[in-house]
Amino acid sequence: MPHIRIDGQQIPFEEGQTIMDAAMAAGIYIPHLCHNPEFTPHGSCKLCEVKLNGRNCSACTFPAADGQEVESNTEELNTLRKRITQMLFVEGNHFCPSCEKTGNCQLQGVAYHLGMLDSHFPHFYAQREVDASHPDIVLDRNRCIFCDLCERASKEADNKNVFAIAGRGINKHLIVNSASGKLGDSDISVDDRACTVCPTGAILVKGEAYKIPIGERVYDKQEIDIVSLETDT
Amino acid sequence: MELFIKQLTRKYQHQATRLLMMLREVQAQYFYIPSAAIEFLTTELDIPRTQIISVVEFYAFLSTEPQGQYDIFLSDSITDHLLGKQDLTKYLCHKLKTNLGTTRSDGLVSINNTSCTGLCEQGPAMLVNGYAIGELTQTRIDEIAGLIEQKIPLNDWPPALLKVDDNIQQQGLLLSTQLEKGAAMRAAWRRGIMETLAELETAGLRGRGGAGYLTAWKWKFCYESVEEDDICNTEVHTQHQRYVVCNADEGEPGTFKDRVLLNNYAHELIEGMTVCALITGARQGFIYLRGEYLHLYPKLLAVIEERRAANLLGENIFDEYIAFDVEVRLGLGAYICGEESALIESLEGKRGIPRNRPPYPVTSGYLNKPTVVNNVETFVAAAHIALHGGEWFAQYGTKKSKGTKILSISGDCARAGIYEYEFGVTVQQILDDCGAENVLGVQVGGPSGTFICNDEFNRKIAFEDLATGGSFIIFNESRSIFDIVQNFTHFFADESCGFCTPCRVGTSLLKKQYDKIHQGHGGAGDLVELQEIAKLIRTASHCGLGQTAAQPILTTLERYPELYQQQLQKIDFEPGFDLDSSLEIARKLSGRDDEHAHLAQVEDD
The missing domain is CATH 3.40.30.10 (Glutaredoxin)
Structure with missing residues (x-):
């Protein structure tokens, strides 16, 4: 069986696997936000950047090949990942203490994991729309990090086309496939995978927010690296 | 409107890949893209409305708000x-x-x-x-x-107003001769496909867009690429669709040589594409023409028609049952579409988002079929090589950069325009030829290239020294480095596609940070931060746009550290918030601009 090495550790992989697939199978955590093994890799958040032959590449999209020497858990890469996470924080409007998703949020979990103590960059204070038109689901674009997982989940798991990303550059935003542009007029339903796949609190199912008290949530108990490997997300 | 959209979709044969062409016409008709038009297009093309909206919002020349007539x-x-x-x-x-x-x-x-x-x-x-x-x-x-x-x-309107000049100042290998129509194709066909490919390899032709990949290899990989389920099928080359795409989306500021090539050398271009089609087995070609060159569109269509009539394009090229045709598709204002995989996405009627690589276009390009994407100048050069052979071409230029390079020269000089040089020419030679005096520096290769200052003019235009897609902007000593770099930095923030975090957020952060220093509000820490953001964007971005977006800052910082130091405030910390400038809206509303309508950030002692 062919092998790659991540930070000196030799791990096997199967033909067709990415570096991320091989790492997860071997119990090595590479921080990520836009990646979810259930769906086609996207490669946009750039948190999973690793170094291969001195060049950066996204572990979630780059194919594993025999003999690759991959650097991942290094100070340089973890600093880079922290800065990218901080970029995501300042780009949107993230208020962890008042967010329903706190403790279950991957963005927050990754930030803790990378030792992020401040936002470092100046905030953008972006104007983002909240859409509460659907009886069961709320879309708060303030918390959207453009991971595209809702779009992929809606297409690949739900066989629908509820979400898409529009706009260019820093004006990028999430749009909903309905004539009014509102979630309430779309064909999304509360049991769609797209409703639960969001790594942040941008898409939430109404009435669920405080069923599990703060302090007893996923990342309150275990760090994201352990959760990620145990739950394969 | 429904009738208009129905006629429009019929004209474009209900092909969603031609969405940009249709939206261009909707915009021209209504001066924006009405949401009703989006609904009709959704129905007619059977694609989600979100795809149409995302395209409308992505391209600069489309608008969701009414524009002027x-x-x-x-x-x-x-x-x-x-x-x-x-x-x-x-x-x-x-x-x-x-x-x-x-x-x-x-x-x-x-x-x-x-x-x-x-x-x-x-x-x-x-x-x-x-x-x-x-x-x-x-x-x-x-x-x-x-x-x-x-x-x-x-x-x-008076034609003189809309006249675009060629301004060819110096002709070389490619510009001095126009090939006889069909001559290069016939030579390639007579010599043999593999033999012509070998000539191309001997020529050492490298992509003229700037990246410099060997053209012969690109064509060879496309020819050889086989879809997985067809590995056992020996007939695969005649059966499978491949595409030849000409990247005529020269968006790098300061580049205009393709404009001139498309205007005067379109036959050579299409001849080069046809040679590529003979070699790779492609039956369909595209010219992706940047929207800014709309004035060249009718001319290109006429050239294509002329070649079809002469059996140089179409179903029966040479009566040998070789089929190849070319379609022109227009862009709509997006620099990123000059990146080959973003260009392919755009050709497919989508936003221009660069794809993850591998796979590369030569194995999975347009509609996931093997595709060659080359620059206009590359195809023109290939046509000449197909006719004259590889040795002929390789005798010019340097060891690693064969042939000639067409430069677009603009900025502070007496004779701006198009210059064709053998590779290896020095910057000084070029400056002398175009009549540039008191030169501060030259931006070689556009904003994504390198800024060189006046003690580097012995450097050479070549892939091994100053690689360039052709942009050559001259600045004299009256110009401010900060104004130049600020323009470039804003350009990248405007043109970032937004796909990856480092480029999307980073280019906007860089713009804010540079403006702060440019306006004289930067402290020592701000310069350190500027460099940190610049390096992060360079290492972590998804594609060439992000990887080069900080080039103007990094290359000038390297050359003029003392200028940057002088630009800084002599304090350790300067707040990012500028009190006085934030009162601008209040001043506008109240119509006041007197002394009392301004506030100092820090009270003077």
């Missing part, structure tokens, strides 16, 4: 600034009694900025309803404003 885009490249663009913008807005970035209340005219329109040597330039007008002066603006106020249709 005369829709003006002012080219905002540094080369336009050097020629007085900013004052002319004020003059134009004053003449037409409207503001930049708005549509006049009567709906007659709208004025916006856009990135470089490729008329750099005859700027300042603008587009009116997509058509280029150069050499703007107050007199010409008076004329234009008059025509608009009198509502004269663009077709009836």
Whole structure:
């Protein structure tokens, strides 16, 4: 069986696997936000950047090949990942203490994991729309990090086309496939995978927010690296 | 409207890949993309409305808000600034009694900025309803404003106004000869496909877009690539679709050589594409023409028609049952579409988002089929090589950079225009030829290239030294480095596609940080932070746009550290929030600009 090495550790992989697939199978955590093994890799958040032959590449999209020497858990890469996470924080409007998703949020979990103590960059204070038109689901674009997982989940798991990303550059935003542009007029339903796949609190199912008290949530108990490997997300 | 959309979709055979072409016509008809049009297109093309909305919002020349019947885009490249663009913008807005970035209340005219329109040597330039007008002066603006106020249709405007000059200053290997139509194809066919490929390899031709990949290898990989389920099928090369794509989306500020090639050497270009098709087995080609070159579109269609009539394109090339045809598709204002995989996405009727690689276009390109994407100049050179052979070409240039390079020269010089040089020419030689004096520096390869200062003019144009897609902008000693770099830094923030975090957020952060220093509010820490963001964008971005977006800052910081130091405040910390400038809106609202309407950030002692 062919092998790659991540930070000196030799791990096997199967033909067709990415570096991320091989790492997860071997119990090595590479921080990520836009990646979810259930769906086609996207490669946009750039948190999973690793170094291969001195060049950066996204572990979630780059194919594993025999003999690759991959650097991942290094100070340089973890600093880079922290800065990218901080970029995501300042780009949107993230208020962890008042967010329903706190403790279950991957963005927050990754930030803790990378030792992020401040936002470092100046905030953008972006104007983002909240859409509460659907009886069961709320879309708060303030918390959207453009991971595209809702779009992929809606297409690949739900066989629908509820979400898409529009706009260019820093004006990028999430749009909903309905004539009014509102979630309430779309064909999304509360049991769609797209409703639960969001790594942040941008898409939430109404009435669920405080069923599990703060302090007893996923990342309150275990760090994201352990959760990620145990739950394969 | 429903009828209009039905006719439109029929004209484009209900092919969603041609969405941009259809949206261009909707925009021209209604001066924006009405949401009703999106709904009709959704039905007619059977694609989600979200795909259409995302395309409309992505491209600069499409709009969800009504624009003027005369829709003006002012080219905002540094080369336009050097020629007085900013004052002319004020003059134009004053003449037409409207503001930049708005549509006049009567709906007659709208004025916006856009990135470089490729008329750099005859700027300042603008587009009116997509058509280029150069050499703007107050007199010409008076004329234009008059025509608009009198509502004269663009077709009836004086041709002299809409004339685009070629400005060929120096001809070399490619520009000095026009090939006999069909000669290169016939030579390639007679010599044999593999033999012609070998000639191309001997020639050492490398991609002229700037990256410099060996053309022969690209074509060979495309020819060899086999879809997985067809590995056992020996007939695969005749059965499977492959594509040849010409990247005529030269968006790098300061580049305009493809404009001239497309205008005068379109036969050579299509000849080169046809040779590529013979070699790779492609039956369909595309020219992806940047929207800014709309004025060249009818001309290209005429050339294609002429070649079809001569059996040089179409079903029966050489009566040997070789089929190859070319379609022109127009872009709609997005620099990123010059990146080959983003260009392919755009050809497919989508946003121009660069793909994850591998796979590369040679194995999975247009509609996931093997695709060759090459620059206009590369195809023209390939046509010449197919006719004259590899040795002929390889005798020119340097060891690693064979042949010639066509440069687009603009900025502070006496004779701006198109120059063809053998690779290896020094910057000094070029400056002498175009009559540039008191030169501060040259931006070689556009904003994504390198800024070189006046002690580096012995450097050479070649892949091994100064690689360039052809942009060559000269600055004299009266110019400010900070104005130049600021223009470039804003350009990248405007043109970032937004796909990956480092480029999307990073280019905007870089823009804010640079503006702060440029406005004289930067402290020592701000310069450190600037460099940190710049390096992060360079290492972590998804594609070439992000990886080079910080080049203007990094290359000037390296060359002028003392200038940057002088630009800083002599304090350790300067707040990011500028109190006085944030009162600007209040001043505008109250119509005041007196002393008491201003506040100092820190009270003077």
